[in-house]
Each structure stands twice: as C-alpha cells, then as structure tokens.
Amino acid sequence: MLDPDGRQIFLPERGIVILAYMRASQRSEVSREILAGMLWPDVDRSIAFKNLRSTLLRLRTAGQLSEVPLAADGKMIRLQSDALRSDLDCFLPGDDKLSRLRLIVETMKEEFLANARNVNGPLKRWIEGQRRSYGELLRAAVIDASPIASERADIRAVKIACVQILQRSPNDMDIRNILDRAKIIETGDAPDRLFAVPHSLQTTPDTAISVTPTPSQAERPLLPRVALLPPDTAEDSRVNGSVANALIEDVTIGLCSLRTVSVVAPFTSERIREADDKAAVLEKHGVIYALDTKRSGEGLFTQLIFLPTDEIIWAERFPLTAEGLTTQRSEISRTITQTIARQVEESATAQLDFEARPQMYLNYLQGMQHLSELSLPGIRRARKKFRETLRQYPDFAPALAGMARTLTTEWLLTARGDEELLAAAEQKAKAAVHHNAGLAAGHRELGVVQLYLQKLDESLEALSIAETISPHYADALYSHADSLVHAAKPKDGLNKIEKAIELNPLCPDLYFWTAAGASYFLGEFEDAVAYVGKMQDGRPADRLLAASWGMLGEKSKARSCRQRVLRDNPSFNLERWLEVVPNRENWQRELYREGLIKAGF
Incomplete structure (x- = not known):
C-alpha cells in the first residue's frame, strides 16, 4: 500500500485483504457479516465482528493518508474505488494488446495474495478462484496479442506468458503450440510476424475465455515437474550482470515446449534459490527433478538431481566466456534441454513408483x-x-x-x-x-x-x-574408488573419490574415509589424517587414523585412537581384522599392519 506520494503505508494484513477483496471482486460495498465470516470463519460470530471493527479502526489511523479509501456504517463497508489504484488494473481491457500483455506478464510473476497468512475456509476458496481467473485472463491476453507480436520484446513477453500458463496447466497443448512457434520466430527461422492463432482460439473483448480442460486434457497423466535453479539469486544476478541466469531462463522456456515435463517458471525458481530450506520449497511445488547450477570461474556447473532418491543423474560444465557466449548460448541451451528430456524419460518409471x-x-x-x-x-x-x-x-x-x-x-x-x-x-x-x-x-x-x-x-x-x-552418481563413484583402493590402485581411487567429492561437496563421511585410505596406501599419511579430520564423526575411521599417526611417529595420538577403537569394540582382534579386510596385494596388508602395530595394537 502506497500513499499518493509513493511512500509505503503499513496496514494490518487483514485490512489489506479487505481492500484486495473489494477491489478484485469489483464490489463497491459489502456487508460486515460477509467480511467477518470470510476473514475469521473459525471463531465465534461476536469475536469475528470485534476483529473486524478493530481492523477498520487501524485502517483509518494508519500512516499519513489524507483520505481513507474505505468507509463504514453499522451494516456495510464501502470502497471509494476512484481513490484506489491497483496492480490489477493491468487486466482491464485496452487497445494496445501487446503493452497490456507485458504488464500482465510482469504482474503474474507473483501469485495473487501470495503472502497472505492463516488463509482457510471461504477466504482460501476465494483466493484460489481469483488465481484461476487471472490465469484465464493471462491466457486470453496471450491469444489476443500473439498474432501481432513481431518485435523481440513482444515475442519474449509471449514466451514468458506461455511459461507462466504451463506452470499452472502443463497439459495446455494450445499454449505449447504458441510457445513452439514463438521460439521459431525468435530464432529467425520464419517470417517476422509471429503466427496466426487457430480460429477456435480467436477472441473478442466480449468473449469469455474458458480454460476448463477438454476431456482429452483432463485424462492426461500428471507430468513430472522440473525446476531449473539459477546460479545466483535475482539480486546477485542484477549486481553481477549474470548471463548465467539469463541462460537458465532460456533453457526453462525451451523445456516448456516438451510434452513430457511440467516446468516451474523462472520467477518461482529464483524464489526457490533464495529460500533457506530449498528442499521444503521444492517439495511444496511438487518438483521431481531439480537442475542445480552454480558459477565456477568462467563457466557454469550444472547437475540434475532426481529428488526422490537425491541422486545426481547428470552433471556437466559449460564455458561462459564473453567471447564465445553468443555462439555457445544456443548450443548450451539445446544440450541441457535435450539431456534433461532424455534423463526424465529414462527415470519416468521410478517417478511413477514414488507418486503411486x-x-x-x-x-x-x-x-x-x-x-x-x-x-x-x-x-x-x-x-x-x-x-x-x-x-x-x-x-x-x-x-x-x-x-x-x-x-x-x-x-x-x-x-x-x-x-x-x-x-x-x-x-x-x-x-x-x-x-x-x-x-x-x-x-x-x-x-x-x-x-x-x-x-x-x-x-x-x-x-x-x-x-x-x-x-555422475557420486555414491557410485565413491564406492568404485573404494574398490580401486583395495584392488591396489590407490592413485586411481583417489582421483575418483576427489571427483565424487566435487559432485557432492556436502558429502557423507564415507567419502573422506575412502580418500584417507587411498592416501594411506600412497604413503601420504598426513593427507590421510587431514581427510579423517574432515569427517563430522571420525570415530568409524579410528583404526585408519591410529595407523596413520603410528606411521608419522605420533605415538600418543596413535594410542589415543587405539583406546577409542577398543572402547567401542573391546573384542577387536588385529590379525582377524587383517584377514577380512579385502586388500588384493600383500604389501597393502603389511603396510596396514605396520601402522596398527606402531599404534599399539
């Protein structure tokens, strides 16, 4: 809420909801009884009326408003609509269809009353109905404006609008077709005018657009949802002038053309990137696949995660140098899009198992x-x-x-x-x-x-x-590295475990344990100690740590580790353990024996 000079006015949340309800419903007046029942449905009627009176009083006394846009008597509350402007004005009919579409697209980046709290009952149903209505108006605006879009900015507005619609209605094939043709025009493979809209979709200002799914749409199964998380938050992207964020937005638009996935719109993905608990937000939006990205030097590191198993099913690095970006950008976008589509198709069975x-x-x-x-x-x-x-x-x-x-x-x-x-x-x-x-x-x-x-x-x-x-399944790489170490190939094992750690930087302790073992058999005992030191709980690696300290001549530290091993496992027997440790070469067994004996075992 802003005053006539553009200064923010801090109003009670329920007061803003009252203004939004009357403005969005285009109602100049509404009874106290309706508002009290809508805003406080779960309390006694007398308490609901008391809450309403308190809210109206706070509205009249808030900020420095010269004129309150709301008036009330004993029964009715009236909105002075000419004193209140709203972002919903973008949905009003207008002659300039392209300008109107751009305004609607910008407004629809946010959900209607997205931050309203404690929403339930009739208010929740009303908000959900409004969101559907604005989705229908956005769809109608796309259909109206797309035939006359020719400038790059207008075509981009059409594309973004299509992505916003497909986030809510992934099975809307008409909108997918519009998006396909918009992309063709933008790449210069067709005439400047965008395309002709099918006659069945053409509208006039007096024609209401219905987006109720046809039977064929309703029968289609839900599509697996993909979120492409940009490398920077929106604020960081603006500060850094990040081309990587723009690239990920292009890839998102490209994926929306696919009939096999539902894609989270770029603005929502940026909000997920900003969230403190990304996993919870991804779950809230029903995301099955997340493309996590981060800038690395002059490149972009991407990894596609199958969230039900937290498995990295694909990862790649792409150069983003200024010199090559113009030629690389479309190729990078195409590569990511095709790979995601292929990986989603390959793991579709697992996704259905989890959903069912x-x-x-x-x-x-x-x-x-x-x-x-x-x-x-x-x-x-x-x-x-x-x-x-x-x-x-x-x-x-x-x-x-x-x-x-x-x-x-x-x-x-x-x-x-x-x-x-x-x-x-x-x-x-x-x-x-x-x-x-x-x-x-x-x-x-x-x-x-x-x-x-x-x-x-x-x-x-x-x-x-x-x-x-x-x-790029980091756990498989870790296990492969462990077997290579035991197969007397510690250098190969260390190289592979380092790659696994790079793919999974917040890795389990077992990764560092394996890296420590590889370092030990390479004779790099200080590195072995350092890797164990990176474990959140190093007790399981106390035998290896004791042997490493023993080889370094640190007797007191080695014996301290030995005491912890025997305290956790009093029946530990050195010779029996050496027999079951699966080392291929005798030199490995003897090197391990030497360290453990020096540690006091």
Missing part, C-alpha cells in the same frame, strides 16, 4: 535419511524403514539396495567379519539388480558387498556398470 505409493516413498526417504548417520543405531533405524517399504512393495529395487547398504555398513562398523551379514547383503543387492537392472544404486550395492566378500574383480565390474548407467 506416497507412504512407501515416505518410508524410503526416512530410511535414506537414517543411512546418512554412520552409526549402528542409525543404520538399524534405516533398515527398519526399508523393511516397512518392502512390506508395501516387495520388489521395490531402491529399498532392496538400501537394505543391502545397511548390512554392509554394519559389517564394516562392527569389524567382526560376520559372513552372515555379507551373505544377506549380497542377496538383497542381487534382488535389486534383478528387479531393476537400470538402477545404478543396485549395481553399486552389489559391487560394495562383493568387495567385502573379497570378490574384487566382480566388485569392479558391478561398480563400472553403475558408473556407466549414471556417470
């Missing part, structure tokens, strides 16, 4: 969350959740893979060489591969358990398959 069984999905996600706790209580809680998932869907491969991981991790943490744990883990991993041979996680878990069963060649083969299926 929401409780199964919740149990699975809770299991994955517990798996991040590198402790026996954590992995046992995860196993319980995976069991609940499998009760509902016994063939669900991701949960079978998760079960396998809990068993191998327990084997590793207890350090007792329990063969039954590994046998059960192998059975679960093989079942995951059997039920979904295209799931990288299944091959990854099979490779891990085969490593601990000392089937090193089979382990490397399974992990290579996992990496081939999903080259």
